[in-house]
Amino acid sequence: MEAACLSRLLLASSVLLLSATTGRAAATPAYYYDTTFVRQSHRRAVFQFDQRFSILNGKVVGINGVKGGIEWRGRWRAGLGVYRLSGGVPTRIAQPEGTPAGTRDEVRFRYLAAYGEYVFIGNPRWELSTPLQLGGGSYYTKYYFPDGGIRRTNNQFLFVIEPSIAAHYRVFRWIGLGAGTGYRQVMAAGKLPQDDMSGIIFFGRVKLFLGDLLKVVRGHERLFSQRGLENSRLRQTAE
Template identity: 50%
Template sequence: MNRIVKKWLGLSLLLGGLPLLARAGAAEDSSRVRPAHRRIVFQFDNRYSVIDGKLVGINGLKLAVEWRGRLRAGAGGYLLSNGIPSQEVLPTGMPAGTKAELRFRYVAAYAEYLFIRSNRWELSAPLQFGGGRFFTSFEQPDGTKSKDAKSTVWLLEPSASGHFRVFPWFGIGAGAGWRETLFVEPSLDEALDGPIFYGRVKLFLGDLYKTARFKRKLFSQQHFRYAD
């Protein structure tokens, strides 16, 4: 756990030293952006990860409150987009041809500090702590379904993320981090620990609305020459 916290702190310090790089690509720096004192942030947080040695997709939803454009805190829920085929020996009594898939779902509280917030750039360091269940789902040839005993899993997920606005209403983003399981047996620790990463296309609906309302050109860069 200590090494994961150190990695996250290292990422945080690195991001903290990047404002000059971001300002080189943005007409307005974060000191001139005046976000609302407090606002609600809703996000589809879909990412990829490695679980039990296999690349998998994880679907998630997050809801948070943002303060002064610098700190977000909230909670989210996650589950595998598809089960992971299990290579373990079937339990006694299961007929040949039974399908076995690993399933994993969890909820997490998270905090995210935005090191850079400008009209163009956003760079942040999210940290999540949560708990969930890991189990195997069985489907026999006759359609009978069952599950084995669920294992409780605690996890810590430090990461770094960011996005760049190509247009006021459209941006691209990416992020990467690590999932570390806590207080679990060694076999689960080995299966569930692994990297997390994602790429995103982002639509900023508020800016899209303003573009339509004030009849700005859809692909204009003029927005980045002045503060909102």
């Protein structure tokens, strides 16, 4: 008799435990994330407007850029970018002999870069990463003469390496804003001194997550929804 009662008690306890576990799993949304890091097994395309700034020879200059690539496992990114100096950088080198007094000279450059990026901490809303860019391009010097004439030198090859640290914050599931800082080291093939183009960089980004945008459009979801981004609150609720 006591054995039968004990068996019924164990059976009832098992049923209650199973029900509680099932109920909690059902209450947890399908898009619940671990706040430690975002892990995704599939690959997705990423696209960025990458506006960079540098203080070169005492002048703040902008470098306009755009880049795109592939992200996989939510941790690694790689791709290509193209950049162009938006304005000239005043040089510090002596002008060629015979140059009229009052002549102004500026360096201009552009380059193509391959980049790799490692995300070492983050969640669906924000992340911190370490991008590294390696690229090559060309530069030239432009001379503005007092009489209004303009002359430019031939293009010279340059090599660029840019280590940096960056962060971004997703405003919505498919778009985010980012910023970061780093250093640009330029190695030139000509006689131009490197400090005309090398220096500290700081940048702002608008990141478009094409894969997530396609999912939102195809799934007829609300374009400005916060779905999938409230992971901290969801985890607290679930716990």
